[in-house]
Structure formats: structure tokens, C-alpha cells
Amino acid sequence: MKTAVIVFPGSNCDRDLAVALRDVTGTAPVMVWHRDTELPDGIDLVGVPGGFSYGDYLRSGAMAARSPIMRAVADAADRGVGVLGVCNGFQVLTEAGLLPGALMRNAGLGFVCRDAALTVGDADSPFLKGYAAGETVTIPVAHHDGNYAADTETLDRIEGEGRVAFRYADHVNGSARAIAGIVNASGNVLGMMPHPERAVEVAHGGQDGRRLFEAFLAR
Ligand SMILES: NC(=O)CC[C@H](N)C(=O)O
Numbered sequence: 001m002k003t004a005v006i007v008f009p010g011s012n013c014d015r016d017l018a019v020a021l022r023d024v025t026g027t028a029p030v031m032v033w034h035r036d037t038e039l040p041d042g043i044d045l046v047g048v049p050g051g052f053s054y055g056d057y058l059r060s061g062a063m064a065a066r067s068p069i070m071r072a073v074a075d076a077a078d079r080g081v082g083v084l085g086v087c088n089g090f091q092v093l094t095e096a097g098l099l100p101g102a103l104m105r106n107a108g109l110g111f112v113c114r115d116a117a118l119t120v121g122d123a124d125s126p127f128l129k130g131y132a133a134g135e136t137v138t139i140p141v142a143h144h145d146g147n148y149a150a151d152t153e154t155l156d157r158i159e160g161e162g163r164v165a166f167r168y169a170d171h172v173n174g175s176a177r178a179i180a181g182i183v184n185a186s187g188n189v190l191g192m193m194p195h196p197e198r199a200v201e202v203a204h205g206g207q208d209g210r211r212l213f214e215a216f217l218a219r
Pocket of ligand 1: 088
């Protein structure tokens with residue numbers, strides 16, 4: 001499987017994501033600088049990593065969403081290529097319009113960094129095939145802008161279309177309907193605030209994140 005990880009100025013989880021993808025797929029991903037305009041040929045999965053792209057100025061992910069490479073990421077998503085946005089990557093995908101809603105400042109206004117219990121949603125996505133809907137998994141969070149917000153109509157639509165990937169089991173950041181991750185209508189684009197790449201090795205304290213990468217590999 002051929003994978004790529006996008007690198008923005010201020011990304012800081014790009015290498016963690018690269019290591020996770022390398023470990024699970026057996027091949028190191030291609031690291032793609034945000035100013036590039038094309039993804040490598042034959043790509044199966046694009047990772048949009050966590051971090052603080054452009055210092056979180058303006059609004060987290062807003063400036064990175066306008067990077068030249070994002071046009072290629074959107075085109076790839078349209079073709080059915082897998083796109084995984086983690087934390088700042090989820091923020092970038094919403095700001096780029098690949099996923100609905102926005103990530104606002106945490107309700108408690110502080111940075112939250114801890115393991116989070118998540119309930120797996122009923123979304124039909126290649127990333128989620130390794131989990132059972134309703135199962136509780138543990139994946140760490142680390143963010144200050146993880147408070148998922150959308151208007152009621154959008155929230156109803158996301159839920160009605162079965163596009164919730166994960167919900168927080170307890171209230172982490174004030175997210176509407178406890179949403180921690182969602183997919184696009186086709187299920188090939190997943191955005192989530194928790195970091196699956198930080199739950200890959202036994203030494204990470206749990207491997208629930210690894211199951212997400214393995215499921216995509218086995219799709
Ligand atoms: N770990 C991250 O990706 C942090 C995301 C984002 N910059 C925030 O703090 O909200």
C-alpha cells in the first residue's frame with residue numbers, strides 16, 4: 001500500500017503518523033511538502049497530520065487548508081483515495097470543506113492531553129472495519145481546539161447518514177453531540193481529534209489506534 005503524509009509549517013505529528021504507517025504497511029510513506037501541487041502516483045492513503053500548522057493563527061487549520069497541496073488532496077478524496085486527518089489534520093479538512101463543521105476552542109479553554117475513551121460510531125468506512133459499532137476504545141487526545149461545532153441541521157444530517165466515526169465517552173472538550181470524528185458521505189475521508197498514531201505500539205500503552213490503520217490496509 002502506498003501512503004503519503006502532508007507536512008505543513010508547524011506540523012509536529014507528521015513523523016509519528018509516518019512511523020505508524022510504516023509499521024503497519026511495511027513501507028515508509030512519502031512525505032509531501034504543503035507547497036507541492038501533486039501527490040505521488042498510485043497513492044492509496046493520504047495522512048493529514050496533527051500539529052500547529054501556521055501556529056494556529058486565524059483559526060486552527062484555516063491557513064493550511066489553503067495550501068497548494070490541498071487541491072490535490074481534495075481531488076484524491078473525490079477519486080476515493082483514503083484521507084485521514086488527525087487532530088490539526090481534522091481541523092484542516094473541515095476548513096478545506098472536505099468535512100462539515102468546525103473545531104472551536106475547547107469548552108474548558110485549556111489544552112487537554114490525556115487518554116480518551118471513545119465509542120465507535122456506526123459510520124461505514126474502511127478505517128472502521130476493525131471495530132464494532134458501539135465498542136469503547138482508548139485513543140489519546142492533545143488539543144485546545146477540539147470542540148466540534150456545526151448547526152443543528154448539519155449535525156442531524158451527519159447522524160442521519162451514519163457518518164459519526166467516534167464519540168467521546170466522557171466530555172472532553174464540549175463537542176456537539178460528543179463527536180470526536182466524522183467521515184465524508186463516501187466514508188473514505190475520516191477526520192478525528194484523537195491520535196490513532198499514538199496508540200500503535202504496546203509501549204504507547206494501548207493499540208486501539210493500530211486497528212484503524214490495519215483495517216484500512218485490509219480493506
Ligand atoms: N495535536 C494537535 O494536532 C493539536 C491541534 C491544534 N493545533 C489544537 O491544539 O487544537
